[in-house]
Amino acid sequence: MKIVILGPPVSGTSTFSSILSSKFNLLHISPGNIFQENIIKKTPLGIKAKKFYDKGLLVPDDITIDLIISRLKETDCEKGFVLEGFPRSIKQAEALDEFTKIDFFIYVNIPEWLAVKRITSRRVCKNCKRVYSLINVKPKIEGICDVCGGELIQRADDNPESIKKRFREFEEKTKPVLEHYKNKGMFNSILCDKMKSVPEENIEKILKIIRG
Numbered sequence: 001m002k003i004v005i006l007g008p009p010v011s012g013t014s015t016f017s018s019i020l021s022s023k024f025n026l027l028h029i030s031p032g033n034i035f036q037e038n039i040i041k042k043t044p045l046g047i048k049a050k051k052f053y054d055k056g057l058l059v060p061d062d063i064t065i066d067l068i069i070s071r072l073k074e075t076d077c078e079k080g081f082v083l084e085g086f087p088r089s090i091k092q093a094e095a096l097d098e099f100t101k102i103d104f105f106i107y108v109n110i111p112e113w114l115a116v117k118r119i120t121s122r123r124v125c126k127n128c129k130r131v132y133s134l135i136n137v138k139p140k141i142e143g144i145c146d147v148c149g150g151e152l153i154q155r156a157d158d159n160p161e162s163i164k165k166r167f168r169e170f171e172e173k174t175k176p177v178l179e180h181y182k183n184k185g186m187f188n189s190i191l192c193d194k195m196k197s198v199p200e201e202n203i204e205k206i207l208k209i210i211r212g
């Protein structure tokens, strides 16, 4: 089974993808992980990607496509995969179509207000970098890390303006991709608009789509 999961920042795609991949015994593939793998192994594509990473730039489509498609071609992906965060452009979607036929495209739809709420509720330990959420993963003592006793701080770009910008950029950029799957009659989406929700709730919605 080949599943594609796409969603805006903090929509939970990474959590959902890892739950689904272990449930169905599929590989979980995401551009972020593949970039890291290739950068660490110093592959030719990894070296190319690192140049953009180091400058804080987006890795160009061509390199991303090469990295993802060549990973999907490996034998351990034959049984299927959960592909998270790809395709994010029409060019990427067409490259994926050319390579294989996916079974499910699932878009995780979260409203902007919830993304803002989640981001502004995020706290990070200054010391061990553990991430907390004042909504559902609160520290035992306010402002103090449960693990190491370090101070909990808010990341500089975890502010409403920054998340709104990232959110809108994502929507703008992926709109054609969503249209692409709508035109193919393959578009599915789940709506996650509850302040407090457990991943299982949303996984149930995804399973409903898969089971038809």
Ligand SMILES: [Zn+2]
Pocket: 125, 126, 127, 128, 129, 130, 145, 146, 147, 148, 149, 150
């Ligand atoms: Zn800590």
